[in-house]
Amino acid sequence: MRTSSAALLAAALGLAGPAPAVEPTSPSPDRGREAVRHLALNPPLWTTSAYDALWxxxxxxxxxxDYDRAVRERYGLLPATADGRGLPVGLVKAKGxxxxGITITCALCHTGTIAGKTYLGLGNASLDFQSLTDDLMAATGLKIDIPFQFSYARGRSTPSRPGRT
Incomplete structure (x- = not known):
């Protein structure tokens, strides 16, 4: 793989579009839950067409x-929430x-299930983050040599020490 300097520079400079407006209301659990699920903290990393072409x-x-189900099963993602956004939990459309394109939210790694019930804050024990990022990068056409692996197996990863689960 070769490093795409432009892509790395764009990510480093945070060339995301304007931050979403935050309501000037008092903090609440619902507001925090919405931010964790839907607030894009990164610029779009992949195109929507790359997501549609993962197969x-x-x-x-x-x-x-049943493409949505196939994507979820392949990468260990959870079904979309009932908010009508259409992507699995933890993936959101973002403006740059x-x-x-598409980027991730905290909920990608920090939402899991026990006995079929979804819990925000529980680690996603079935997530295959490395395969998801590799396949999305390839489908986007980006060739970026990331100097570490995010994970070596399905399940949670440690953000402060990627590759060591």
Whole structure:
């Protein structure tokens, strides 16, 4: 892989669009829950077309009929919330200065399930973050040599020490 200087520079400079307006209300658990689930803290990392073309990275001849389910099962993602945004929990559409796309929220890693019930704040024990990022980068056409692996297996990863679960 080769490093894409422009992509790294854009990420380093945080070329995200304007930050979403924050309501001048008092803090509440609901407001915090919404921020963790839906607030894009990074600029868009991947294009929406890359998400729609993930199946091509899997070596399939055609897009699976139940594509959303196939994506969730392959990468250990949770179903979209009932807010109508359509992407699995932890992925959101974001606006950037030059391009709109998809990025992650805290909920990608910090939402899990026990006995079929979803809990915000519980680690996602089935997430395959390395495969998800590798496949999204390939589908976007970016060739970035990241100097570490995010994870070596499914499950939680330690953000302060990527690659050591």
């Amino acid at each position: 091509k990275q899997w070596g399939l001849k055609e897009k699976p009929a 200065l030059f391009v709109d």
